[in-house]
Amino acid sequence: MKSPSVAALARSYRAERVVTALIGLLALLAGATALVVGQGWLGSFRAVRPVLDPIALDTLGNWQTHARVGAIVLGVLLLVLGLLLAARTLRPERHPDLALDRSVGSGLVVTASAIAEAIAVDAEQVDGVSRARATVVGDPEEPALRLSVWLHEGTRLKDVWRELDGSVLTRARESLGVDTLPTAVRVELGTAERQRVR
Incomplete structure (x- = not known):
């Protein structure tokens, strides 16, 4: 199931x-x-x-x-x-917030948008990535991630994927405190700038 x-x-x-x-x-x-x-x-x-x-x-x-x-x-x-x-x-899609501390009166909750923004900013630091967008979905206990990355022209996809998987997603799992973080990655390849004909 x-x-x-x-x-x-x-x-x-x-x-x-x-x-x-x-x-x-x-x-x-x-x-x-x-x-x-x-x-x-x-x-x-x-x-x-x-x-x-x-x-x-x-x-x-x-x-x-x-x-x-x-x-x-x-x-x-x-x-x-x-x-x-x-x-x-x-029906609206669920974007779970992460409760880091459930203490009454002093609990700490990180919103799904803050998590997504942090992961997107981290992904944008990868060489060859021009911009990134992340979305956290699913249950609070078992979150999942959608990550869209846009690459510069000529970027090697294999290198970007290795760094995303080895660094960005590993840090995301550690930050969220989960062993697994199911992730769907969408990659947009850059194109050469169009030359205007004169």
Whole structure:
């Protein structure tokens, strides 16, 4: 089972992707069916019939109660699914603060933004890194880290990765007092400056 911190590394949009893929697949199948029928591959009789087929309309007319109940149930299910997906997509992401001292009256809490800023500043000290951005996510007991680094043009990625892993992330684990700090690193490579044509 995936721990909360690992699940928080890359906020999951799996449900949204699955729904989008299913809608796209249904649209593709509907389009392919319309093309096949319109081209007359299933018979010329079907190709010239209107979209609202009178036979289908007669069938629905004979089963009005069942058709209405089915339409209402389908509409309610789609409404509930849409509300669940909207709530899941819009829920705020957790950025845990770290309690260094839990003493009553004199407790010490370091905010997630302060932790992220310190890690980003540390990452920017690595040779070849032009800027960095960090985000702490997950649970307070099991935090996770998202680290984005932008590199100067010509920087060796291997060297940057070795220093990030060996120094920056090690210091972050020691500072947070955790043995493991699941981290997702996003690297943007620098490009040459564009020359203006005169």
